[in-house]
Amino acid sequence: MLDVIHFNLVSAFLFKKQTCKKFLNYTLRSMSFSDALRSIRIYKKVFPDRGYNVFRSVFLIFIARHFSFVAVNKRNEVIGFEFCRFSREDIENGTVHESFIGVLTSDSGKGVASKLREFSSHVFEKNGLKGVSSRIVLSNIGSLKSARKLGFRVVKTYINDDGKEEAYLIKWFSQ
Ligand SMILES: CC(C)(COP(=O)(O)OP(=O)(O)OC[C@H]1O[C@@H](n2cnc3c(N)ncnc32)[C@H](O)[C@@H]1OP(=O)(O)O)[C@@H](O)C(=O)NCCC(=O)NCCS
Numbered sequence: 344m345l346d347v348i349h350f351n352l353v354s355a356f357l358f359k360k361q362t363c364k365k366f367l368n369y370t371l372r373s374m375s376f377s378d379a380l381r382s383i384r385i386y387k388k389v390f391p392d393r394g395y396n397v398f399r400s401v402f403l404i405f406i407a408r409h410f411s412f413v414a415v416n417k418r419n420e421v422i423g424f425e426f427c428r429f430s431r432e433d434i435e436n437g438t439v440h441e442s443f444i445g446v447l448t449s450d451s452g453k454g455v456a457s458k459l460r461e462f463s464s465h466v467f468e469k470n471g472l473k474g475v476s477s478r479i480v481l482s483n484i485g486s487l488k489s490a491r492k493l494g495f496r497v498v499k500t501y502i503n504d505d506g507k508e509e510a511y512l513i514k515w516f517s518q
Contacts, residue, residue: 351402351429355409361466369414369455371462374424378415379408382424382445389445402428410439410470412463414446414455422450425459427467427475437473438513444486457489464493464514474515481508490514 363372374382383400386393403411407428414423423446430440441463446455464475477495479486480503487510495512503509 347429347431347434348402348406350434351406354429355406358410359466359470360409361462361469364458364462366414366455366458367453368417369422369450369458370419371412371414371459373466374408374411374413374426376404376408378413378421378424379404379411381421382411382413382426385421385424385445385447386426386443388447390443407442410467412459412466414450414459416450422447423455423459425456425463427463430476433476436476436513438476439467439472439474441475441477451485456486457493460489460493464516468516473517474513476511476513478503479510479512481510 360373363370383403387395403426407426411427412425413421416422424444425441426443427439428442432438433440441460444456444459460475467475475495477490479490481487481500490512493514495514497510497512500508500510
């Protein structure tokens with residue numbers, strides 16, 4: 344456990360960020376401290392049923408945000424986020440894990456999640472990573488559709504802790 348946190352901490356310092364990218368009326372960029380705070384507020388809105396704790400917030404705000412991304416609107420308000428981290432499996436595979444992706448309902452269906460995934464993959468590849476992993480509940484058609492379109496492939500399916508069928512996916516950059 345501590346070695347995984349240590350890996351994330353070191354990666355946070357070494358990670359090379361990328362200049363932002365425009366898309367429709369949105370800007371995609373690496374997550375700042377205030378973006379992380381706003382993203383956590385959106386997280387609570389888009390994942391109302393999910394557990395939430397202080398340890399996770401501290402990890403997201405101080406460590407994971409260095410290799411996480413947001414989409415902001417013209418008023419510079421965060422409307423979508425992609426929190427990433429390195430799990431043990433990722434460290435072994437040379438990948439990074441997309442922990443949570445969310446887009447406000449007011450801005451969904453416009454390709455924001457897909458563009459965030461595309462942008463982050465580009466930045467991760469530039470940082471020398473081999474791919475991105477993700478876990479998606481099979482009933483989450485929107486997220487699955489966006490992930491598959493961007494090259495994520497199902498590696499395995501299993502029943503998660505909530506009793507739902509879930510897929511573990513990886514997008515390899517070299518394929
Ligand atoms: C899932 C989520 C991130 C998608 O964000 P988004 O910005 O609306 O996604 P995109 O606009 O990039 O859509 C990607 C594709 O999925 C489709 N799609 C999006 N939501 C959909 C839905 N509920 N049902 C069916 N298809 C959907 C889009 O039409 C698009 O397909 P297309 O490219 O063929 O037109 C967003 O709805 C969300 O935050 N949901 C709640 C949190 C969540 O479930 N996160 C994912 C956990 S893994």
